[in-house]
Amino acid sequence: MFGLDEDIAVAVSGGKDSLVLWEILTRLGYRTMGLHIDLGIGAYSEISRSKVETFARARNLPFVTHALQTEHGLGISEMAATLHRPACSACGVIKRYNMNAIAAEHGFPVLATGHNLDDEAARLLGNVLHWQEDYLEKQSPALPSSHPKLVRKVKPLYRLAEREIAAWAVLQKIDYIVDECPNSQGSKLLLYKDVLNRLEAEAPGTKHHFYLQFLDRQKAREQLTPLTPDLRECASCGQPSTGEVCSYCRLIATLKVAR
Ligand code: SF4
Numbered sequence: 040m041f042g043l044d045e046d047i048a049v050a051v052s053g054g055k056d057s058l059v060l061w062e063i064l065t066r067l068g069y070r071t072m073g074l075h076i077d078l079g080i081g082a083y084s085e086i087s088r089s090k091v092e093t094f095a096r097a098r099n100l101p102f103v104t105h106a107l108q109t110e111h112g113l114g115i116s117e118m119a120a121t122l123h124r125p126a127c128s129a130c131g132v133i134k135r136y137n138m139n140a141i142a143a144e145h146g147f148p149v150l151a152t153g154h155n156l157d158d159e160a161a162r163l164l165g166n167v168l169h170w171q172e173d174y175l176e177k178q179s180p181a182l183p184s185s186h187p188k189l190v191r192k193v194k195p196l197y198r199l200a201e202r203e204i205a206a207w208a209v210l211q212k213i214d215y216i217v218d219e220c221p222n223s224q225g226s227k228l229l230l231y232k233d234v235l236n237r238l239e240a241e242a243p244g245t246k247h248h249f250y251l252q253f254l255d256r257q258k259a260r261e262q263l264t265p266l267t268p269d270l271r272e273c274a275s276c277g278q279p280s281t282g283e284v285c286s287y288c289r290l291i292a293t294l295k296v297a298r
């Protein structure tokens with residue numbers, strides 16, 4: 040996934056998974072930088088940001104915060120309402136774009152996120168239920184860089200269950216935001232997690248088996264036909280893109296028209 044000689048940008052939301060990941064990487068001796076996107080969701084974002092800042096300052100770790108409110112004058116919920124699209128879909132585009140751009144700008148070749156087994160198994164279930172084959176191809180705990188401006192994406196906690204991570208966070212006295220993002224209420228991902236938890240209660244090991252077996256099959260498939268996404272530079276911002284203009288620039292252009 041990565042070596043000790045590589046600098047790691049860690050995407051930190053203020054939740055348990057990302058702070059546990061940052062703590063582990065720091066203890067293992069990696070040079071890291073925290074990267075926080077302040078989504079501008081009222082009290083939830085204020086608490087999230089303060090958890091990240093407190094964590095980093097207590098350990099003297101560097102971090103960067105990118106605030107949507109400062110850049111666009113709107114938080115993610117207002118942006119999504121203006122665009123007439125679900126908050127999580129706009130949020131995904133904005134977070135992915137900014138995380139990659141900021142990590143690359145600071146010279147970090149790797150971006151690590153705190154996704155755990157529950158996240159990945161739930162995402163896999165959603166992708167399978169809807170036969171989203173494009174997404175299935177990209178669902179890997181380590182996505183290589185296929186463009187000089189694209190940093191490698193890794194998910195080192197993908198084998199650990201959410202409960203295990205929460206237990207370790209409590210034992211290590213890591214202070215994280217317990218509340219979920221208010222926009223996650225009613226999300227399909229939470230429904231899939233609930234379904235998988237019920238299966239797990241009846242048949243322990245289901246989640247591991249489901250996700251890890253998928254990864255084994257994916258690895259075998261990739262050896263036959265390696266993934267080589269055709270990326271170019273966005274005509275507007277210069278960041279890697281599959282189309283002439285990247286999805287972030289298209290979203291921001293639509294936002295400007297809609298306001
Ligand atoms: S729940 Fe949706 S809006 Fe909230 S952080 Fe996650 S993707 Fe973004």
Ligand SMILES: [Zn+2]
Pocket residue numbers: 273274275276277278284285286287288289
């Ligand atoms: Zn762009």
